[in-house]
Amino acid sequence: MLVIEIEKREYSIPDSWQEMTLDYYCGLHQIISKYQKTEEEEESDNDLSKYFFMQENKMHRELFGYMTGISSEKISRVPMESINSVLNCLEAIFQEYEPKGMDYFKFEGDIYYFPIDFLRTGTFGDYIESQQLEMNTQYLKNGRFDVLPEQMAILCKKVDEEVDLDNIDEKAKAFRRLTMEIVWEFSFFLNKKTIQSVHAIKTFSEMVRQKVSQ
DSSP, X not given: OEEEEETTEEEEEOOSTTTOBHHHHHHHHHHHHHTOOOHHHHHXXXXXXXXXXXXXXXXXXXXXXXXXXXXXXXXXXXXXXXXXXXXXXXXXXXXXXXXXXXXEEEETTEEEEOOTTHHHHSOHHHHHHTTTHHHHHHHHHTTOGGGHHHHHHHHOBOTTOOOOGGGOHHHHHHHTTSBHHHHHHHHHHHXXXXXXXXXXXXXXXXXXXXXXXX
16 A cells, blocks of 8 residues: 655555455546557557647546546646656556466455356356356456456355345445455456356257267
């Protein structure tokens, strides 16, 4: 955690996946996405270099305001050294996460388990609700982590927890406070489980075809 003093006030800025919440990360990603260049803009970069420089400055200004909560009017008075120190915390989100192979996590005093035996022990209601697994995996590839809280609220459970699908919103809202380390671990788990499920379905389909042909 970066602790920096600006105008006699201390600000704590997350600078690692372990300190960054999902809610916080989604806010950062939304700002950065807003200023990403299209392919056409990339090709005309030489002609519009001044414009893109101004856009980059606007993005940095907006990111700094988001990360510190300092108003746009006050940002102009902040020393560049402080602005650079805060923006350097963004390096964490440009680094590829190395999964540790987690299958559970602790959150606000409770332990929640990833759905290791989901297809074998999950209820049909859970299965129907989580049919977006493969679609959500595609969302993750595009940086759409905002779809995860509800999915995790359905699939990640405490021991003997019965999930009420009609009242999942409160749990999903709480899961927006999960750190990005946990979210990354779940996304890797999700991707692996989706691949395993596809392979299992293909294998089963092949067995059925063979029996039919016999």
